[in-house]
Amino acid sequence: MIASTIALAVLAWALAWPIPARLSRAHWTSRAPRTALVLWQSIALTGGLSMIGSLLIFGLSAYGDSPLSAGDALVRETLAGGIPDGATIFQVGSLSFAVLLTGHLLLNLTATFVRTERQRRRHLDLVTLLSDPVPGEPRTRRLDHPAPVAYCLPGAFRSVTVLSDGLLDLLDEDELRAVLEHERAHLQHQHALVLLSFRSWGNALPWFPIAHLAETAVESLVEYIADDQARTVVDSHQLASAIALIGSAGAPSGAVHADSPARDYRVDTGVATTRIRRLLDGPPPLEPRVRIAILTGAILLLLLPLTLLLTISLVA
Structure with missing residues (x-):
């Protein structure tokens, strides 16, 4: 799970600055604005999921070797009023921050x-x-x-x-x-x-x-x-x-x-x-084949965090 945490964190970083900064300076976006809009939405959503996912997976690593078993253990430990033996303050803090960040984003969207x-x-x-x-x-x-x-x-x-x-x-x-x-x-x-x-x-x-x-x-x-x-x-x-x-x-x-x-x-x-x-x-x-390639990349990008989570579950 640590490897997936690092992979999600790297993806979140890439989508938080270098990729969007480059896209904002790209000249092709005015030639295919609908395609560019889909890509921006994919970057924003994938970046948020990757950021929250990296925090969540790192925090859950204290509870088990796969997201499903760790989630089950999290519920049981929380209801029992305890935390697993060997859990560090960084893992507990990461899990708490993931929950707070998700709630903050959803509440802000609702309020807006x-x-x-x-x-x-x-x-x-x-x-x-x-x-x-x-x-x-x-x-x-x-x-x-x-x-x-x-x-x-x-x-x-x-x-x-x-x-x-x-x-x-x-x-x-x-x-x-x-x-x-x-x-x-x-x-x-x-x-x-x-x-x-x-x-x-x-x-x-x-x-x-x-x-x-x-x-x-x-x-x-x-x-x-x-x-x-x-x-x-x-x-x-x-x-x-x-x-x-x-x-x-x-x-x-x-x-x-x-x-x-x-x-x-x-x-x-x-x-x-x-x-x-x-x-x-x-x-x-923009040529249709180029637009199709960009749209395909946007869809694959959105599926990447989910793929990483499924890989953890299958390997575990």
Whole structure:
């Protein structure tokens, strides 16, 4: 079990810094944002499982030679109010930290979700009160505001896209269609939940710099994914024009965090420039065989901690 502990610890370290840092600088991610998003999710989940797993396996090594027998012995010893003979303070501390870390992550995720849902419902009530339906566009509201703003409010049963008068006056029909499709892509692909999980990870581990690096990378990827869906119904130049017009009109800028109830049509100068360049002069999409290879690697990576645990059980 000690060898598996070391293997999981090495994997957790690799997924905590060198691999994500390299991925965040990779240029291919903008060519295959969906594939890159799956890889980021695999890295985050596998890294967490490996970190907790290494602590758990090391702690359980005091109770037995395999996870199953050690788990059974842990329950019996705990109910009896004792610890095994020969158990060190490091093994007991490792086991305790694994339990506390798991609870901390799950509680933080739950708290972030509950807070976000409460904010979303309050925001949706205000939007319903202060806006009017857009004729011909289901689940779309028109807000009386001069600034060009578009955002979506996701929900399990009620989702809505909000457009301002300033936006409707600024864009032509095709540009407006591009913005609507962009926002609907966020709703369709549940990007709010994806961002919420990464935001929760960053809130739970504020001392963990890679969590914030991953969140920033994922925020860009979901914008690329929404852009790609928007340009299936309009020309890339029309979408780029809409982004440029909104940015030049002085719409609110900056990222909208996952614990915010809304997803803004972002016009941050740096992000907007990158998106426009990608739409107009970006390289072609990644080849299918390369995307398949990356997705296969992401799946195998996710299965690696489970494989190590099964190997321990079979060998023992």
